[in-house]
Amino acid sequence: MGAGHGHKLHFHGHSALHRAPAHLKVLALLGFMVVVVATPRDAYLAFAAYAVLLAVVIGASRVPPAYLLKRTVVELPFVVFAVLLPFVATGPQTEVLGVSVSQHGLEAGVALLIKGTLGVLASLTLAATTEPQDLLLGLERLRVPQQLVQIMAFMVRYLDVVTGEMQRMKVARESRGFSARNPRHWPVLARSAGALFIRSYERGERVHLAMLSRGYTGRMPR
Amino acid sequence: MSTPVLDVRGLAYAYPDGHQALFGVDLHVHRGERVALLGPNGAGKTTLVLHLNGILAAGAGSVAVSGLPVEKAHLAEIRRRVGIVFQDPDDQLFMGTVRADVAFGPANLGIKGAELDRRVMHALEQVGMEEYVDRPPHHLSFGQRRRVAVATVLAMEPEILVLDEPSSNLDPASRRELADILRSLDVTVLMVTHDLPYALELCPRSVVLSGGTVVADGATYDVLTDEELMRAHRLELPFGFDPRTALPRP
Numbered sequence: 001m002g003a004g005h006g007h008k009l010h011f012h013g014h015s016a017l018h019r020a021p022a023h024l025k026v027l028a029l030l031g032f033m034v035v036v037v038a039t040p041r042d043a044y045l046a047f048a049a050y051a052v053l054l055a056v057v058i059g060a061s062r063v064p065p066a067y068l069l070k071r072t073v074v075e076l077p078f079v080v081f082a083v084l085l086p087f088v089a090t091g092p093q094t095e096v097l098g099v100s101v102s103q104h105g106l107e108a109g110v111a112l113l114i115k116g117t118l119g120v121l122a123s124l125t126l127a128a129t130t131e132p133q134d135l136l137l138g139l140e141r142l143r144v145p146q147q148l149v150q151i152m153a154f155m156v157r158y159l160d161v162v163t164g165e166m167q168r169m170k171v172a173r174e175s176r177g178f179s180a181r182n183p184r185h186w187p188v189l190a191r192s193a194g195a196l197f198i199r200s201y202e203r204g205e206r207v208h209l210a211m212l213s214r215g216y217t218g219r220m221p222r
Numbered sequence: 223m224s225t226p227v228l229d230v231r232g233l234a235y236a237y238p239d240g241h242q243a244l245f246g247v248d249l250h251v252h253r254g255e256r257v258a259l260l261g262p263n264g265a266g267k268t269t270l271v272l273h274l275n276g277i278l279a280a281g282a283g284s285v286a287v288s289g290l291p292v293e294k295a296h297l298a299e300i301r302r303r304v305g306i307v308f309q310d311p312d313d314q315l316f317m318g319t320v321r322a323d324v325a326f327g328p329a330n331l332g333i334k335g336a337e338l339d340r341r342v343m344h345a346l347e348q349v350g351m352e353e354y355v356d357r358p359p360h361h362l363s364f365g366q367r368r369r370v371a372v373a374t375v376l377a378m379e380p381e382i383l384v385l386d387e388p389s390s391n392l393d394p395a396s397r398r399e400l401a402d403i404l405r406s407l408d409v410t411v412l413m414v415t416h417d418l419p420y421a422l423e424l425c426p427r428s429v430v431l432s433g434g435t436v437v438a439d440g441a442t443y444d445v446l447t448d449e450e451l452m453r454a455h456r457l458e459l460p461f462g463f464d465p466r467t468a469l470p471r472p
Contacts, residue, residue: 133318133358153318160360161312206313213275213306214327214378215298221329 009071009127017061017129022138029126036118041111050118054125063128068121075120078112085109132156150220154207162200169196225289226250227382227410228274232283234434235269243269245434246283251382256404256411258421258442261431262456267414270431271384274412275304288381302331305375309386311367315359320351320370323359327378345377346370349403365396369403382410389417418446419463430455 017025032050039046058065086096089105096106130138136156139149169192180189208216228251236242243266251257261267272278273285276292285292287303305327308314317323324342333341346352349369359367368388375383388404389397401424404411415421421428421442428445430438432455438445445451446465452458459465 136318154316157316157318157358157360158312203313206308206310207316209272209277210306210308210314211316211326212277213301213304213308214374215301215330216326217298217330221326 009124010131011063011067011128013062013129015060015062015129017057017125020129021141022130022134023141024138025126025130026135026138026142029122032122033119036115039115041107041115047114047118054118054121058121058125061125061129063125068124068128071124072117072120075116078116082109082112082116085112146220158200158203161203162196165199166196224253226252227255227288228412229286229289230270230273230283231285233270233273233280233285234282235273235278236281237269243434244273244281247431247434247436249429249436249439251410251412253381253410254408255427256413256425258425258428259412259414259431260416260418260421260428260445260457265431265455266434267431268386271306271386271412271414274382274384275301275306298331302327302378303381304384305378305380305382306384307368307371307375307386307388309390311359311364311371314371314374315367318358319355320346320357320359320362321355323370324355324374324377327374331378341377341379345373348376348407349373350399363396365392365399368392368396368400372400372403376407376409380409382412383407385411385413385415387415387417388413389415389420418457418459419468422446422465422468430457432456 032054036047036050039050058068086101086105086109089102089108091102091104093100094103094106095101126135133156136149136153139152140146173188173192178185178188180186228249230247230249233244233247234242235244247266247270249270259267259270269278273280273292274287276285276294276297279294280292287300290296290299290303292300315323317326321342324345325338328338328341342355343352346355349372351366351369351373354362354366354370359370362370372383372385372388385404388400392400397420401420404413404424411425413421413425425442428438428440428442429436430445430451437455438448438451443465446459
């Protein structure tokens with residue numbers, strides 16, 4: 001059972017940002033996001049200021065920028081959407097590199113890209129400097145409802161178990177000569193996903209049994 | 223004789239889908255005993271275990287733990303008295319740290335503060351895992367997780383420890399370490415296992431469950447050397463293992 005150390009998004013370190021209380025970091029991230037989202041989309045100077053602020057924070061965290069940049073791939077679907085916007089939006093047209101695109105669409109796409117990137121980078125910085133466990137304690141201190149925090153705690157705990165199971169199923173599939181190269185193979189992937197779902201559901205029941213066996217009555221102690 | 227720790231009488235149970243798993247099981251376990259529960263797959267061992275702390279309710283017959291009947295009214299006390307260690311430690315360890323996991327049971331019993339800390343540390347010391355108290359369970363090796371799973375139950379100071387396949391998936395060294403730990407505990411043990419050498423090593427007495435009834439109950443050595451009984455209930459010794467020549471542990 002090769003469980004790695006720390007979480008995949010976490011970058012081990014001892015900077016002031018790493019040591020800052022998790023609930024403050026969550027609040028700071030939330031405040032930053034609200035401000036970024038609320039900024040008018042043509043206030044490019046303001047966005048530049050946010051980017052500089054974020055760069056300073058990342059610098060202070062001593063997390064290598066490349067480490068964060070690699071993980072911004074989660075933004076990809078939004079990037080695709082942002083790039084499509086100028087082509088699908090209507091209204092007055094404008095020329096970019098000899099291609100006619102929608103003026104509104106272009107502005108909206110650029111704004112989406114900027115706001116999205118700022119948000120993703122800020123969130124990744126939080127994830128890189130905060131252990132999942134501390135993050136949960138921070139949310140608890142912020143009085144986030146117990147049930148929500150518990151659901152997140154279970155997710156953190158079982159993420160590795162479920163991905164491990166998924167990985168083993170993949171290895172088992174490939175060991176029997178399977179590879180998902182064309183859509184004809186997708187039904188197999190769908191069935192695997194179904195099996196994984198059922199296994200996780202059954203694990204949930206077994207965990208619940210184990211909790212009941214230690215006197216769980218519906219509320220977490222403390 | 224004194225009140226048995228575990229007193230199962232005429233226990234029968236059918237699952238809601240109609241499949242009957244137990245047909246009148248009688249089982250008594252006395253204080254300080256270590257008993258192996260043997261039987262082929264599908265014999266009803268897990269079903270029996272889930273009756274011991276009231277997860278399943280008896281269809282007929284009764285279960286009592288140190289004289290206290292397993293009934294809804296005293297489920298909390300029953301679950302303190304009967305500590306079940308499940309087969310997959312990932313099912314048992316669901317909190318973020320070893321400490322929180324071991325504290326879960328006693329905290330549910332209303333224990334707090336210094337006493338809770340004492341219980342947690344004592345339970346972890348009993349399984350030799352006190353150094354790992356602040357680690358997340360999913361960063362431990364499988365053998366370590368199994369030991370922490372035992373500690374989560376020991377922290378409730380149970381009267382009987384019920385282990386479901388304690389040696390499964392362990393490498394030989396972890397298997398031996400767990401045996402040493404189980405032997406060192408001053409607690410009554412009921413151990414469900416397919417690992418017959420392990421049963422012989424740890425449990426002086428064995429009970430064989432087959433087809434939902436107890437078909438044998440006696441000294442582990444006698445059960446394992448009764449070839450006719452073994453064959454009739456799909457029990458087989460591993461290749462090369464003979465209880466007659468197995469040396470007792472010093």
